[in-house]
Amino acid sequence: MKTRTTLLSICFFLIIASGFSQKKTIPKSIISKNIGIKKYHDGEELERMQKGQLLELYVERIEVLANILPYIAFATKPGITMSTLGIPNSNDNRKALDNQLENTDSYVKNTIDFQRVILPYSDRGNLVTAVLFYEEIMKSIHSYNEFN
Secondary structure, three states: OHHHHHHHHHHHHHHHHHHHOOOOOOOOEOOOOOOOOOOOOOHHHHHOOOHHHHHHHHHHHHHHHHHHHHHOOOOOOOOOEOHHHOOOOOHHHHHHHHHHHHHHHHHHHHHHHHHHHHHHHOOHHHHHHHHHHHHHHHHHHHOHHHHO
């Protein structure tokens, strides 16, 4: 009986120790999986939308482009990590990526805050043109790998 209690205690401590042991860091994606647009639009469809809907589309596209364009030399789609690119998953590299992602998030937040204040004064036709232009850029990003 005493042996059984001792063995159970040792197993319990091993399970607890493994739970608190240093965990390997999982490589972080360079482009967030949450970044993307739901749908591409054509000019006629955008012309039928209210200005408020156009503002939301415009802001969404700015957010996507700001999160993808700086990393286009590495990746154009979410899920690519430093490890998949052959970049060592070292502490310094992870810190650099974390710092960059924080800076990008801050930039996007500030840009969106600014756009929400100023953009309602823009011409509706210019919003339609801008959304179409941003969508063309995003479509060309999807074909970027063809140039490699």
